Amino acid sequence: MVTDQVGTARAPGRPRSEKAEKAIIEATIDMIAEGATVAELSIEAVASRAGVGKTTIYRRWSGKEDLVLDALTSLKAPLPDLDAPTVRENVLRYLSVMQHESHSRRTRCIMNIALSESERFPHLAERFREIAIRPRREALRSVIQRGVASGELRHDTDIEVAMAALTGAMLFFTKWPGNDDPLPEDLAERIADQVLTGLRP
Amino acid sequence: MVTDQVGTARAPGRPRSEKAEKAIIEATIDMIAEGATVAELSIEAVASRAGVGKTTIYRRWSGKEDLVLDALTSLKAPLPDLDAPTVRENVLRYLSVMQHESHSRRTRCIMNIALSESERFPHLAERFREIAIRPRREALRSVIQRGVASGELRHDTDIEVAMAALTGAMLFFTKWPGNDDPLPEDLAERIADQVLTGLRP
Incomplete structure (x- = not known):
């Protein structure tokens, strides 16, 4: 697996995308931890909490279930x-x-x-x-x-x-x-x- | 404990009220069994499902939590x-x-x-x-x-x-x-x- 290392040249935009993904996962976890059920959770609310656009989420995840699964397994x-x-x-x-x-x-x-x-x-x-x-x-x-x-x-x-x-x-x-x-x-x-x-x- | 017995005179309206209570409890159980969370459940929806008015529910239960508790314990x-x-x-x-x-x-x-x-x-x-x-x-x-x-x-x-x-x-x-x-x-x-x-x- 290739991992980013200090001093390694990175493709432009890569770090920003990783940061956004992390923020999206964190936002999902926080909202569930605060009591939101999967049914209640919306991509829109997650995007707003993570400070990204909905399209950023849909570029990486096919939908809510996919995102929640990644959030759950990350824990x-x-x-x-x-x-x-x-x-x-x-x-x-x-x-x-x-x-x-x-x-x-x-x-x-x-x-x-x-x-x-x-x-x-x-x-x-x-x-x-x-x-x-x-x-x-x-x-x-x-x-x-x-x-x-x-x-x-x-x-x-x-x-x-x-x-x-x-x-x-x-x-x-x-x-x-x-x-x-x-x-x-x-x-x-x-x-x-x-x-x-x-x-x- | 006093229980109704066959042939016992009952106060008018009592059987109807018991029937309504049972319908309300059943409606609550059905909706939770179908996947509604407590947060999502509304007194209005329970009333509609049970075929009673909201006031009938509020005469017996102080609110949603009270009703859900009775429904849970009845099971x-x-x-x-x-x-x-x-x-x-x-x-x-x-x-x-x-x-x-x-x-x-x-x-x-x-x-x-x-x-x-x-x-x-x-x-x-x-x-x-x-x-x-x-x-x-x-x-x-x-x-x-x-x-x-x-x-x-x-x-x-x-x-x-x-x-x-x-x-x-x-x-x-x-x-x-x-x-x-x-x-x-x-x-x-x-x-x-x-x-x-x-x-x-």
Whole structure:
């Protein structure tokens, strides 16, 4: 991938276009974080907030769903390395990223939108799953499968339920209504230890 | 509690008012299930859908949030009896209700709204938690506490994490995006068995 470097000659106009794209993505994120639903969001409002013309947006994105998808995916923290020697360490890394993400009001808002609007914007929801959700799920599945293969976890581990218990427990604390207390600092450890206890030979 | 019985004399107008209330609640549920957000929902639109005047709505509800709250709570299945002799049986009953509720598109929509709009309608979200979420959570906590007290579960069980793993695993399958396959019929059993294995002495 070619990236701009200090001192490199650039095509005229390139930096301005990148700056505009960034402003457009930021404006979209801000508006969703402030409570706008995808249905309510308009290209016109985003353009006005970003200080660009509508045509600048349509040059880069085919429409609202396309733009929102880019905005959503830009907020996902990258996958952590899940190549530690033990299942526990990999699970801790995974859960810690989830817990860390939940601190951001922006991320919370945007995940909520991703969750709530799948009925209205099925294409957006499907692409969001492909880009942002499935790769993470595959990475966690692989951690558990490797643990079963190495004998660290029981050979009859119900892999889908194990993933659901680990991820779901963290979601329950971070995303589900009714948890108003600050998250315990050792939450990832507590979840990993309790759930993995049931999976050991 | 006094209830209407067949043959009982009723105050004139009472049945009509009950019918109108039911139509108003149904209209609200339908519109949310079709994708309307709380922000978008208007008393005027609900009145028109229910075939009543706006004043009929305002006679019973102080406003939109009040009406939506009644609509949401009317959809929650009642708490199952959680007085079976074993933790496993009680957990199964609890998880089965959660799984059953998720089959309804209406319920899914409405739970999504309850989740997504807590930032915009904090009062609505708070009352919804009080009425619909906390009593269930307390009931499950009590099941686990009784299991610890009776020795069926380990004395060092992390009760909050156990609740999160059980409930969160079911939510992960029923509410989280990315699970498009039909739910396995024995899902409640699989979750109960795997999570409880880690909690036994």
